[in-house]
Amino acid sequence: MRRADRHPSRRALLDATGAMVAVGLTAGCESHSARPDRRDAPVSATPVPPTGRHQAGVTLPQPAQHNLLAVVADVGADVAVGPLLAELGQAVARLTAGTDARLMGLPPGDLTVTIGVGPRLVRTAGPALPGAADLPRFSRERIAPQARGGDLLIQICASDALVLPVAAAALADRAGDRIRERWRQSGRRGANVPVAEGLSAPRNLLGFVDGIVGPNTTAEQQRDLWLTGPAPVAGGTIAVLRRMELDLTRFATLSVADQEAVVGRHRATGVPLSGGTAASDPDLGAKTPDGRYLIPADAHVRRAHSNVIGVGLMLRRSYSTDEPAPGLLFTSFQNDLRTFTKTLTHMDSSDALLGFTTTTASATFLILPGFDRRRPLGATLFP
Numbered sequence: 001m002r003r004a005d006r007h008p009s010r011r012a013l014l015d016a017t018g019a020m021v022a023v024g025l026t027a028g029c030e031s032h033s034a035r036p037d038r039r040d041a042p043v044s045a046t047p048v049p050p051t052g053r054h055q056a057g058v059t060l061p062q063p064a065q066h067n068l069l070a071v072v073a074d075v076g077a078d079v080a081v082g083p084l085l086a087e088l089g090q091a092v093a094r095l096t097a098g099t100d101a102r103l104m105g106l107p108p109g110d111l112t113v114t115i116g117v118g119p120r121l122v123r124t125a126g127p128a129l130p131g132a133a134d135l136p137r138f139s140r141e142r143i144a145p146q147a148r149g150g151d152l153l154i155q156i157c158a159s160d161a162l163v164l165p166v167a168a169a170a171l172a173d174r175a176g177d178r179i180r181e182r183w184r185q186s187g188r189r190g191a192n193v194p195v196a197e198g199l200s201a202p203r204n205l206l207g208f209v210d211g212i213v214g215p216n217t218t219a220e221q222q223r224d225l226w227l228t229g230p231a232p233v234a235g236g237t238i239a240v241l242r243r244m245e246l247d248l249t250r251f252a253t254l255s256v257a258d259q260e261a262v263v264g265r266h267r268a269t270g271v272p273l274s275g276g277t278a279a280s281d282p283d284l285g286a287k288t289p290d291g292r293y294l295i296p297a298d299a300h301v302r303r304a305h306s307n308v309i310g311v312g313l314m315l316r317r318s319y320s321t322d323e324p325a326p327g328l329l330f331t332s333f334q335n336d337l338r339t340f341t342k343t344l345t346h347m348d349s350s351d352a353l354l355g356f357t358t359t360t361a362s363a364t365f366l367i368l369p370g371f372d373r374r375r376p377l378g379a380t381l382f383p
């Protein structure tokens with residue numbers, strides 16, 4: 001059963017976090033002199049180690065920070081990619097440790113920076129590597145040329161929203177004229193709703209809890225999230241970013257029951273329309289006494305269900321948007337791009353939720369394997 005054993009034990013979570021903290025402390029110990037005054041602590045002051053087998057900002061921290069800034073850039077044709085990524089990795093270690101003067105003394109708190117490279121760059125490292133394929137086009141897209149694709153993703157997340165543009169400017173400064181920004185997107189997440197032990201998810205602008213189903217256990221993450229090979233990409237993952245405008249006005253004209261039929265879950269609780277708890281797998285075969293599906297044929301959770309499509313689980317870590325329009329910066333991480341493309345293809349034909357969306361930016365990136373002092377960011381791909 002694909003979804004068995006979804007929830008990691010508290011001990012497993014603590015062990016993983018403890019090990020990463022130890023690594024991170026080693027990475028961030030260059031200088032303590034610039035550490036900000038603890039009295040200035042931001043909303044969450046718990047640092048997230050940037051180093052280890054995987055980059056931070058995918059599974060850690062859990063729950064995800066409330067604020068995001070995603071910057072997508074192109075890399076100049078003649079730029080040496082290896083040194084660029086290595087320098088960015090060093091800058092990330094200093095920013096997250098609070099030892100970078102470019103932070104202007106702001107406490108980084110739980111700042112994470114997650115860096116990915118787009119298909120063009122992956123192809124230069126190996127045309128058959130995971131991450132080398134572009135995203136195809138789908139329906140309901142209105143994407144300006146500069147908001148499609150890109151060479152470099154810098155995903156910055158933190159509890160303190162003020163830190164995001166400062167960290168972005170510091171990284172852009174470090175890269176200099178080697179990169180040219182294409183588009184950027186801010187996002188935020190509301191309060192976390194507990195959905196199972198050790199797992200919570202925020203509501204989106206439609207009022208629904210979003211981010212319940214995914215590879216939440218270590219075993220599921222090994223199977224469906226992290227790349228295990230070939231060696232240059234092991235420990236990385238594939239990201240998909242889709243900025244989706246939402247027609248809030250039209251969705252709000254629906255009754256709550258009709259909204260719930262669109263999604264396939266109860267709005268207040270996140271419980272599937274087939275019953276159980278928010279953590280229960282939707283029972284797609286469950287019917288009313290008069291033979292109608294409890295989860296309608298075009299409900300989002302049915303059309304997007306991994307077993308129906310025959311794909312693995314994707315980790316959705318989306319943020320709601322306000323500018324340039326209300327919507328969602330849909331973000332998924334998976335170890336096979338087809339998990340995303342097959343799911344959206346299956347939804348494209350008849351997903352009731354998609355009719356309320358227009359996609360205005362789209363890109364995929366290979367999230368680089370984790371790094372540390374001995375293994376610079378990107379070194380396995382661009383030695």
Ligand code: HEM
Pocket residue numbers: 204206208209210211212213242244246263265282300301302304305306314327328330340343344347353357
């Ligand atoms: C603005 C657009 C979208 C909104 C508002 C949205 C919202 C939701 C909500 C509320 C759920 C149910 C709770 C949960 O499991 O998290 C859900 C489930 C899900 N969504 Fe979306 N979603 C959107 C777009 C997408 C896209 C583009 C994809 C992928 C192509 C996707 C894939 C999934 C998957 C795989 C599930 C879990 C389904 C299951 O197995 O129960 N969603 N989404």
